[in-house]
Every structure is written in structure tokens, then in C-alpha cells.
Amino acid sequence: MGFPKGRRRLVAAVAALLATAVVAVIVHRVLAPAEVSTVARGAYPAAAQPPVGVVGRLPVAPLVVDARLRVYAAHRQVYADRPVDGRHRTTPYWSYRRWPAELTGVVASGSTVVSRWSDGRLVALDAPTGRVLWRADGPVPAESGAVVRRTGATTVWDPRGLYVTDLADGRTVLVVTSDTQARGVELAGGRELWRVDLPGRCRSDVGTAVSGQLIGLDSCAGPATVEFRDAATGAVRDRWRPSGAPDGLLVTPLGCRTGRSDCPALRTAGPGDAGGRGWLLGASEPTAALALDPTGATLIGEQAVAVLDGVAVGRSARSGEELWRFEGLGTTARVLAVQPGRVHLLTEANDLVTLDPVTGTQLSRFSLNVGSDGTGWAPGAVAAADGYLAVERLREPVDPDGDDQRYYLTAEAVILAAT
Template sequence: MGFPRGRRRLVVVVAALLATAAVAVIVHRVLAPAEVSTLARGDYPAPARPPAGVIGRLPVAPLIVDERLRVYAAHRQVYADRPVDGRYRTSPFWSYRRWPAELTGIVASGSTVVSRWSDGRLVALDARTGGVLWRADGPEPAGSAVPVRRTGAAIVWDAAGLQLTDLPDGRAVLLVTGAAEASGVELSGGRQLWRVKLPDGCRSDIGTTANGQLIGLDTCAGAATVEFRDAATGEVRERWRPPGGPDDLVVTPLGCRTGRSECLGLRTVGPGDEGGRGWLLDAGSPVAAPALDQAGAALVGEQSVAVLDGVVVGRSARTGSELWRSADLGAARVLAGQPGRVHLLTEANDLVTLDPTTGRQLSRFVLNVGSDGTGWAPGAVAAEDGFVAVERLRKPVDPTGDDQRYYYTGEAVILAAT
């Protein structure tokens, strides 16, 4: 004996409504915006100072934070592991996820790690615990011309539109730019200092100075002009062009602390130039520094280091006077610099670290791990806190190839202490 026909219809309708409600709840839980913060359960590690040599290999690019952690980027996640000198990537020390926004960049200063997301959200994390320090809204990121490959180096080592600088009063400021806006955010608490409109399509970031300015390249009026914007107020303090320079310019930051942040110099190159013109960034207008003219010359502190006819030469960037030379490295190339160290890579993929002031060799070893060998070409590089991380690319390098063709191995990043 079943239900009467009317009651049976009512039961079917109620069941359908309950099923629809259940599906709606599931869809909401899956697709609704959310964040998940998994805090650290162990102690904050002590700074690591391993002996010079190869530490290990990693599948993704590490950001060395506070000499204690390695921080990584995933599609919708920022996470850290320890120890900083671990041979392999380990289980996360802490992790932070957002949905459905995508991670577009990370930077760090001291124990503060700032992540930027595709919806413009800025989230600062405490590296000691992984906990959220503050959240703020920033300009939505502009589309980047640099592809984000498997290692995430473009997000971790050179995040577009995300730089740091220090003001003369000691405050650290995060400079955030998008396609049509820029803003300055106080790093200590996330307070927005300013927000301005930017011209669309005719301005690009160069980096930040070490004395509190955001550097941009403005081509809106025709001739390329370098602008210096005050990081405290957002006002353009100076617009500058190289004396006698061409209307078209490519401008490269030099001597940056990390990525394009806190840079000490520039190199300007016009159409058809083989080298360029080097400049030091002082309190006023850029000062000519011919020791930085050569393509490939590195600025480390007040020193220029370049390879000239197979000889590594250190000069005073300000006066051009030669300080030292080293003729025993063969056809080496300058790989990266950091305070007190300049790193060169030989043809045999030896990593050689010199004191940029005296030319004294601090360390030298082969960049090889396990049985990988040295038949690779260097890709993106990061140098921080005495560490050097290098992407290893398959020869011949094919920028258009997929990741399997592009990278030398699955664990493409080699990490070394110098």
C-alpha cells in the first residue's frame, strides 16, 4: 500500500528541494571566496650559515627570508619550509591559501612576507608563524609579459609591480603598481599612504631606489622619460632624461637588494647601442658612471664588476678607477651580486664568489648536485643572505619550449651557500 498520489507528489517535491539545497551548500563551500591559514607548529629556526658549497636542488624557486626560511609560491598558495639549508624541499613549516584569487607575487623584508593576489588583495604574513599580520586592497595587477613557469621564479624573485624601499625616517614602504594605479603601503601595519592614477599603456616600472623613490619609465609624451616618485607621498619629484639621449630608451636597474627593490644605479640603452650608459642614483639627478656602461657590468655597493676580454675587473663605480683585476677565471660571466659578494659563473659552471672591493676569492666550487652534471645554461638567478639560487636550463635554451623542454631536470633550481 503506497502513498496517495497527491502526497507522493509532495514527497517528490520536498526531496527535490532538499537535494537542490544540499547541492547549493556544496557549491558554495567549494566556490565561495575563502582563505586557509595553516600556522607553524614548531619553533622559528635560528639563522643558518652553512659552509660554502652546493646545498641541494629544488623543484621551485625559493625566497630566502630572514636567513631562516625558504618561502615558495604556488598557484593559490604561499608556503615556507625549513631549514634554509635543507638539501630538499620539506613539509611546509606554514602555509597560506586563498581561493579563487591567484598568487601574482611575493616580497619579503625581515620577518614580513607580503603576497599579492589577482584581485588586488595584499596579505602580509609573519614568517615566524605564518599568521596574517594585515590585509589591504591594492591596485589590480597588470598583465605580465613574463611567463610564469614551473619554478615560479617570476613571482618569487622578480614580482611585477611589487617592490620595497625604505624612507629616510626608517619606515619600510611597499610600492604596488597595476595597469592604471599605484599605491604606497606602510609595511609595518598595512596603512595606505597614498594612491594615484597612472597613464594606461605608456608607463612601466623600473624599480625602487634605496632612498625612498619609485622609478618609472614614461613614454606618454613621446620621448622616454624616467620619473622618480616619492614613496611617502606618491608625488613625482623629478622627471629625467639622459643628456643627449635618444627618444627611445631601455632602462635596467642595477645594484638592487632583491629583484628590482632598493637599487643603487641604472643603465640606459638606446636603439642600436651595443652597451649603454651607467648611472648612480644619488639624492639628486642620476650621476654618470662610465664604469657601468658595459652590458653585463654589475653594481655591488660602490663597486662595478665586469668581465673585459676575459679578465674580471673591479672599479670604483663613482670614479672609474681600477681597484683590482683577476685573470684566472677564463670566459666567466657575472651572475649576481649581493652586499659584500659578487658571483661569477665560469664556462665549466664553477660558481666563483669574490669580494667586490678587493677581488679576493671567497669561495669556488662546481655547481653540480648528485649525478646531474654541468651541461646546463643558467636561467633566472637570486642572491640573498649569502645564498645563490640558479635555474638550470636545457641547452640549447628554447624560450618557446614547454617546461619539460625548457628546464634541465625536474628539480631545476640549484641552491648554494657562498
């Protein structure tokens, strides 16, 4: 005997509804917006003091935070490992993941790590524990069109539209921009200080200045003009254009604390780097600094450093007076990066030479080689902080349009060194 025909239909209908409900629950759990925070379980590590030389190699770009952790970017995750001088990437010390938003930028100041997401969300994490300190809404990031490669270097070393800067009263402000809006957020607590509308793609960010300003390049209503916006209030403090500058003005920040944040100088030039000129930034109009005019020159402290014909020369940024020179670098040597108390030079043989920027004294010199990888590579993106330097190694000849396997030297493309 079976069920009557009508009852069979009812049972089938109920079964179909239950199946639909189960599928709906599964789909919701899989696709619904979510976040997963895995906090640290071990003790916060002490600052390491590794011997000078190559520390190791990594598959992704590390952001050194508080001289204790390495923070990395993944597609939908920001995470940290330890120790900071570990030879390889290790099991995450803490991790923060969101879905379905994508991670677009990471910055750090002190022991606070801020992540920015494709839906505009800002999430601040405590570096010692990985716990969420605050969440805030920011403008949705502009579509950059830039290729995000597997190391994630652009996300952690040069996150466009995400900057920090210190104010004179001791506060640190997070400045977040898109094509059409900028917001200032207090790093301690996540309180929004201001928001302003921006004109669109005819304006672009340069970075933030040590004097507490957001620097932009505005070509919306005429020749490109440098705009200085107060990071405390969002108000435009000044608009400036170098005398005799070409319409197609290019502006490059110099000597920044990290990425494009807290920059003490900039360099202006025309198309093809014509007529490059260096400028020191302060509370008033930029001041000409002839020592920063050469291509590749940068600022560290009060010293301008440039490599000319294989000779590194340090000059007073304000007077142009030569302070020191260092020879024997080779004709293709260049300034690779700077950080407080150190200027890093890369020789034609891929030796890393670190000098004291005040005296020109050599602090260290060693080959940027690890294992059997060799030194036959070209440098890509680079970052320096807390005495460490990390650099991408690219396969020669460099093919900017190649896939990651062709573009990078090895699967562990990032070399990390203690200087």
C-alpha cells in the same frame, strides 16, 4: 498501499528542493572565496651556517627570508619550509592559501613576507609564525602576458608591480602598481600612505631606488622619460632624460637589494643595447658612472664590477679607478648576481666564483653540480641573499618557447648554494 498521487508529488518536490539545497551548499563551500592559514607549530629556526658549496636542489624557486626560511610560490598558495640549507624541499613550516584568487607576487623585508593576489588583495605574513599580520587592498595587477613556469621564479624573485623601499626616517614602504594606479603602503601595519592614477601601458615600472623613490619609464607624451616618484607621498619628484638618449630608451636597474627593489644604480641604452650608459642614483639627478657602461656590469656597494674577455675588474663607481682584477674565468664568464659583501661570477664550466667586491679576493670557488646532474646546462633566473645563491638550470640549447619539461634540465631544476 502507496501514497496518494498528490502526496507523492509533494514528497518528490520536497526531495528535489532538499537535493538542490545540498548541492548549493557543496558548491558554495567549494567555490566561495576563502582563505586557509596554517601557522607554524615548531620553533623558529636559527640562522644556519652551512659549509661553502652546493646545498641541494629544489623543484621550485626559494626566496630566502631572514636567513632562516625558504618561501615558495604556488598557484594559489605561499608557503615556507625549513631549514634554509635543507637538501630538498620539506613539509611546509607554514602555509597561506586563498581561493579563487591566484598568487601573483611575493616580496620580503626583514621578517615580513607580503603576498599579492590577482584580485589586488595584499596579505602580510609573519615569517617566524606564518600568521597574518595585516590585509589591505591594492590595485588589480596588470596583465603581463609573461609565462609563469613551474619554478615560480618570476613570482618570488622578480614580482612586477610589487616593490619595497626604505625611507630616510626608517620606515619601509611597499609600493604596488598596475597599469592605471600606484599605491604606497606602510610595511609595518599595512596603512595606505597614498594612491595615484597612472596613464596606462605607455608607462612601465623600472623598480625602486635606495633613495626612496619609485622609478618609472614614461613615453606617454613624447620620448621615453625616467620618472622618479616619492615613495613616501606618491608625488613625482623629478623627470629625467639622459642627454642624447634615443626615443626607444631602455632602462635596467642595477645592484638591487632583491628583485627590482632598493636599486642604487641603473643603466640606459637604446634598441639593441646601443649606447649603454651607467648612472648612480641618489637624492638628486642621476650621476654618470662610466664603470657601469659595459653590458653586464653591475654595482655592489661603491664598486662597479664587470667581466671583460674573461677578466673580472672592480672599479670605483664614482671615479672609474681600477681597484682590482681577477683572471682565469674563461671567455664566456659573466657576473651572475651580487649581494652585500659578495659578487658571484659564473665561469664557462659552470663554476661559481665568489669574490669580495672591495678587494677582489676570492671567497669561494666550486662547481655548481649536484648528484649526477653534471654541468651541461645554461643559467636561467637567479637570486642571491643572506649568503645563498639559487639559480635555475636550463636544458641546452635553451628553447624559450618549449614546455617546462623541455625548458628545464631536470624536475628539480633549481640549484641552491652557500657561498
